[in-house]
Amino acid sequence: MLTQERKAYLLDVLQREKRVVAKTVSRKLGLSEDTIRRDLRELAAEGLLQRVHGGALPASPAMGDxxxxxxxxxxxxxxxxxxxxxxxxxxxxxxxxxxxxxxxxxxxxxxxxxxxxxxxxxxxxxxxxxxxxxxxxxxxxxxxxxxxxxxxxxxxxxxxxxxxxxxxxxxxxxxxxxxxxxxxxxxxxxxxxxxxxxxxxxxxxxxxxxxxxxxxxxxxxxxxxxxxxxxxxxxxxxxxxxxxxxxxxxx
CATH class of the missing domain: 3.40.50.1360 (Rossmann fold)
Incomplete structure (x- = not known):
């Protein structure tokens, strides 16, 4: 699975389930948790989610000035x-x-x-x-x-x-x-x-x-x-x- 496909999948999970659990996703996709955590870090840097222990939650749209x-x-x-x-x-x-x-x-x-x-x-x-x-x-x-x-x-x-x-x-x-x-x-x-x-x-x-x-x-x-x-x-x-x-x- 390509990087952009993984990220799209993660955002889809986040939208549907209102959270991403890195361990669950890594098992489902047959990938390492490190790979999923790296994708979550990059998505967080883009302001698309908020990383928390073990995964991610939706980022607040109220973060603007x-x-x-x-x-x-x-x-x-x-x-x-x-x-x-x-x-x-x-x-x-x-x-x-x-x-x-x-x-x-x-x-x-x-x-x-x-x-x-x-x-x-x-x-x-x-x-x-x-x-x-x-x-x-x-x-x-x-x-x-x-x-x-x-x-x-x-x-x-x-x-x-x-x-x-x-x-x-x-x-x-x-x-x-x-x-x-x-x-x-x-x-x-x-x-x-x-x-x-x-x-x-x-x-x-x-x-x-x-x-x-x-x-x-x-x-x-x-x-x-x-x-x-x-x-x-x-x-x-x-x-x-x-x-x-x-x-x-x-x-």
């Missing part, structure tokens, strides 16, 4: 943002992550809501400047231009001084085994800190992120309390998360 991500599933993100916004109660202190779906949460907060939103996202803060009753606390620091969020030592220091009722978390990958993942190590660490400072973590999980993985672990899936997903996500997709104890909220 902020501008590119605005073009990915905008209707789904609006629906998720609208539903998530209804979860906030008056008097609460809420961490709102950066990202395109988080902007939709800010956009859809009820006009009569009186709460405090803490965010390290200038985009979210600007959106909330229009809200008549929500107080906004902006976390400052070095601007990470890829995601348009503040990061660094000053952001970390500010976050450790706040205890929030809930954290609306944005990630690029949500997987029952690979966990909550994103594309930058420092950003993953900041999200992990936000999780630790919130009583409840709610993941904004548009469909392209479910079952996908990115290079850097934010936290195991059990660190989340709730997934907000689209109403048309099949039960078979969300059932593994439900079995792990997460609450599934449909938009």
């Amino acid at each position: 902020f501008t590119q991500r605005t073009q990915v599933a905008p209707d789904s993100k609006a629906a998720i943002g609208r539903r998530a916004a209804l979860m906030v109660r008056s008097g609460q202190v809420v961490f709102l992550d950066g990202g395109t779906t988080a902007v939709q949460v800010a956009r859809h907060l009820p006009a009569d809501l009186r709460a405090t939103v803490v965010t390290h996202s200038p985009s979210v803060a600007v959106e909330l400047a229009k809200h008549p009753c929500v107080a906004v606390e902006i976390i400052g620091g070095r601007l990470f231009k890829h995601s348009v969020v503040a990061m660094g030592a000053s952001a970390t220091t500010a976050i450790t001084g706040i205890r929030a009722d809930m954290f609306f978390l944005g990630v690029t990958g949500v997987h029952p085994e690979a966990g909550l993942t994103t594309g930058d190590a420092e950003e993953a660490a900041l999200k992990r800190l936000l999780i630790s400072q919130a009583a409840e973590t709610i993941v904004l999980a548009s469909q392209e992120k479910l079952g996908a993985a990115s290079p850097f672990l934010v936290a195991p899936i059990q660190a989340a309390d709730t997934l907000v997903v689209e109403s048309d996500v099949p039960d078979a997709v969300v059932e593994p998360y439900r079995r792990l104890g997460l609450t599934i909220v449909t938009a």
Whole structure:
């Protein structure tokens, strides 16, 4: 089997089964695991999958920069943002992550809501400047231009001084085994800190992120309390998360 034929086969398996197990494929094709692992490395370098121990998972299509991500599933993100916004109660202190779906949460907060939103996202803060009753606390620091969020030592220091009722978390990958993942190590660490400072973590999980993985672990899936997903996500997709104890909220 030629290299391109092997790679096409691997991508087909990934599409059908949502994972590739190198040992299984090598036995089926009568090839060495080293050959399969080399093919997976090359496909990962092309951004076509995410390598994990023993094989590969789908790469998240949400790995582009902020501008590119605005073009990915905008209707789904609006629906998720609208539903998530209804979860906030008056008097609460809420961490709102950066990202395109988080902007939709800010956009859809009820006009009569009186709460405090803490965010390290200038985009979210600007959106909330229009809200008549929500107080906004902006976390400052070095601007990470890829995601348009503040990061660094000053952001970390500010976050450790706040205890929030809930954290609306944005990630690029949500997987029952690979966990909550994103594309930058420092950003993953900041999200992990936000999780630790919130009583409840709610993941904004548009469909392209479910079952996908990115290079850097934010936290195991059990660190989340709730997934907000689209109403048309099949039960078979969300059932593994439900079995792990997460609450599934449909938009």
